Each structure stands twice: as structure tokens, then as C-alpha cells.
Amino acid sequence: MEETPAGWPLYIDRQLGQRGWEVKDLAAAAGLSQSVIFRWKKGYPPNIKNARAAAAALRVPLLELLAESGVITPEEAGAGVELHPSPTELSDDELIAEMARRVKRSSGSPE
Template sequence: MSETPAVQDWAIYMDTQLAERGWEVRDLAAAADLSPSVVFRWKHGFPPNLKNARAAAGALGVPLLEIMVVSGLMTPAEAGATVSVPPGLSDIPDDELVDEMRRRLKSRNDNA
């Protein structure tokens, strides 16, 4: 049985969101006040319900609409808006990532 694009997109999205924060399943579960098994299912493509989508959006600091569209709970047309999902870290060229890290470290040192 092959996965549908929505399932693949949601699983990839969840992996990316966790990786960008250096989080494990338990970290998102704690931040969203959810059971780790719920988040584990998301990483395998199972979509959230509306209540859990709200909790995830709040914990991740992303728009609820983004969660709804990426998880396949609603289409962009149903959302009535264009949803733009930021690129994952693996989509950003290495030199841009290094430049951003340098900028952040310099800013942190300047503010210390």
C-alpha cells in the first residue's frame, strides 16, 4: 500500500518541524500537552484532529491554517488562502545556513 501525497507531506512536515527545533516526539507532546503516542502517529502520516492541530500549532508557533492544509484536513482552496510552508533546513543551501549561524552567533555575542 503506497502512501498518499498528503500523508507523505504531513509526515515530512512533522519530521522537519521537530528537526528544526532539535525536538523529539516527547518534546512536542509536552509543549502541546498531548500524549507522545499522538505525535508519534503524526510522524507516520496520521492527521491530527482539530483540537490536536490547534495544540500543535500553538506549540510549534505556526499558523493553524498551515497545520490544517499540510495535514490534509483542508485543501488550500477550502482554506480560502494561499498557504506557503517555509522550506525545511535541508532545502536551504549550506552556505546560507552557515551565514545565518554566523549572524546569530555574532548577534548573541554582541548582546552578551
């Protein structure tokens, strides 16, 4: 698996939460399977086709989504794209969730 920014799963969670959506809602709106979204929530990056569909469904700039996921750098995305959240901006619960995800991934637990 490619290394993705720690904020990628949190970005997906935040986008869902802002809309009151669940994984199934994003999957339906983007025409993707729920398993694709669940993989993102575990830290796996999207491919360009899936990122394009998700960005359209979420009504966010494609470059923002690609930069958040680590597929491209903020510099490649151009000025004005800033990765969120900075670790200093995370709540305790968000930090704990990220740490748990990483421990699970590093222990070889099944996806």
C-alpha cells in the same frame, strides 16, 4: 485511515528538526501524548483539537498545519498557504523514508 498528503509526516519531522525537538518535546509543549505525535509521523491526520494545540506549540498558523495534514485543502485554508514539500523538493532520504512508511502501512504492519 483517511488519506493524508505524503508530506505530512515530513512536515512534522521538519518542524521538530527546526527546533531541535524530539517527539517528547512537542508532546509536552502541546499537552499531547507522544503516541499522538508518533501516529502523525506515520501519516495519520490530527483532529482539530490536537492540531490547535500543536500549532500553538510550534508557533505555526493553524491553517497551515491543517492544510499540511490534509484535514483541509490549501484552498480552504486561503491564499498564501502552500503545501510543502513538493515531491521534487524532497531529498533522497526523505523520499526513501516516505516510501518505507507507505510500504509498512500497506503491508498491515502494526502501528
